[in-house]
Amino acid sequence: MNQDLMLRLFRSIEGEPTDDIVKVADAIIDSERKKGHSKLADRLNGILRRNVQSTQSLKGELTNIFGSTIAIPTDKRKNIPLAVEVPREQLRHEMVLPTEVEGKISRIEKEYVARERLAHFGLKPKRRILLHGAPGCGKSMSAERIAWNTGLPFLKVRFEAVISSYLGESANNLKSLFDAIRNYPCVLLLDEFDFIGKSRETKQDVGEMHRVVNILLNVLEDYEGPGIVIATTNLEGTLDKALFRRFDDIVELPKPGNEEIGRILQHTLGSINVSKEVQWSELASVLSGYSAALVVKIALDAAKLAILSGKDKIEKPHFKQSIHDNKHYKM
Numbered sequence: 001m002n003q004d005l006m007l008r009l010f011r012s013i014e015g016e017p018t019d020d021i022v023k024v025a026d027a028i029i030d031s032e033r034k035k036g037h038s039k040l041a042d043r044l045n046g047i048l049r050r051n052v053q054s055t056q057s058l059k060g061e062l063t064n065i066f067g068s069t070i071a072i073p074t075d076k077r078k079n080i081p082l083a084v085e086v087p088r089e090q091l092r093h094e095m096v097l098p099t100e101v102e103g104k105i106s107r108i109e110k111e112y113v114a115r116e117r118l119a120h121f122g123l124k125p126k127r128r129i130l131l132h133g134a135p136g137c138g139k140s141m142s143a144e145r146i147a148w149n150t151g152l153p154f155l156k157v158r159f160e161a162v163i164s165s166y167l168g169e170s171a172n173n174l175k176s177l178f179d180a181i182r183n184y185p186c187v188l189l190l191d192e193f194d195f196i197g198k199s200r201e202t203k204q205d206v207g208e209m210h211r212v213v214n215i216l217l218n219v220l221e222d223y224e225g226p227g228i229v230i231a232t233t234n235l236e237g238t239l240d241k242a243l244f245r246r247f248d249d250i251v252e253l254p255k256p257g258n259e260e261i262g263r264i265l266q267h268t269l270g271s272i273n274v275s276k277e278v279q280w281s282e283l284a285s286v287l288s289g290y291s292a293a294l295v296v297k298i299a300l301d302a303a304k305l306a307i308l309s310g311k312d313k314i315e316k317p318h319f320k321q322s323i324h325d326n327k328h329y330k331m
């Protein structure tokens with residue numbers, strides 16, 4: 001083949017080192033070298049390596065607004081990433097919280113934002129957080145909101161990839177994940193991390209899971225990175241007390257009180273007309289004891305009932321019907 005054509009062809013090749021097209025290209029380089037065309041072989045090799053490398057870095061590396069990069073490690077056997085990044089536009093962040101809880105969460109954010117000022121005095125922001133509380137009351141959402149308000153990228157650990165049935169591999173996965181975020185400012189969420197504790201009793205080897213919990217304690221304790229690690233659980237009682245000591249802050253997300261329920265309802269239905277007959281405080285007391293997630297669902301279901309029945313506003317009977325339809329979800 002004519003040299004120019006060959007160079008043009010090679011410039012259009014992209015892919016991973018294991019792709020067939022890249023292997024064929026490597027074979028062509030070898031054959032040119034064998035023919036004594038070492039200069040051409042070197043040029044082709046240079047082009048190929050550049051293209052393969054840029055494809056790899058596009059696939060494997062994340063760059064954040066601080067200019068730091070990270071290649072999220074994968075589970076060796078299945079090649080599944082040990083964490084996923086949730087894009088900023090998908091982060092849930094508009095929360096209604098009791099004043100005291102709001103104060104605690106915003107304190108975490110403020111300390112992060114003031115990290116350089118704190119460092120002047122040898123102080124560090126809170127960076128290991130445990131969120132606990134009843135299901136559907138904003139644990140995962142709080143973690144997302146902290147990422148939103150601090151501007152940090154949000155990475156969620158994939159326990160199904162981290163926990164392996166092969167001896168020693170889960171521990172290695174945890175270590176390599178924490179190693180990867182050592183210099184990468186981000187919020188790392190270990191959502192429902194008591195999963196590790198729970199799987200102690202199931203199919204996993206007891207000794208191995210015990211080891212994984214210990215490794216988790218160690219990596220948490222050693223975390224000195226530039227971001228925030230957040231763990232969530234709804235099982236405070238059964239958690240290992242040793243775990244609590246590892247956190248800089250422990251925040252309980254309680255079920256919403258009547259005042260918060262009223263605000264969640266109004267916030268959820270902010271863009272929909274609601275009949276004047278609907279008294280928020282009255283409705284809130286009917287929903288007393290419901291989780292925030294269920295209050296949101298009831299509000300949205302009432303809106304759908306109104307729309308489907310051709311009304312231009314939500315009326316009392318729509319809420320009544322929606323509460324009735326959702327009674328099985330109440331915990």
Ligand SMILES: Nc1ncnc2c1ncn2[C@@H]1O[C@H](COP(=O)(O)OP(=O)(O)OP(=O)(O)O)[C@@H](O)[C@H]1O
Binds near residue numbers: 097134139140141294
């Ligand atoms: N404080 C809150 N303010 C407004 N909406 C909330 C709040 N808490 C929860 N929600 C609503 O409930 C949904 C579920 O919340 P989230 O996923 O954070 O619950 P969770 O505490 O992590 O529950 P689980 O224990 O089931 O994982 C949210 O998407 C949101 O619609």
Ligand SMILES: [Mg+2]
Binds near residue numbers: 140141191
């Ligand atoms: Mg959750």
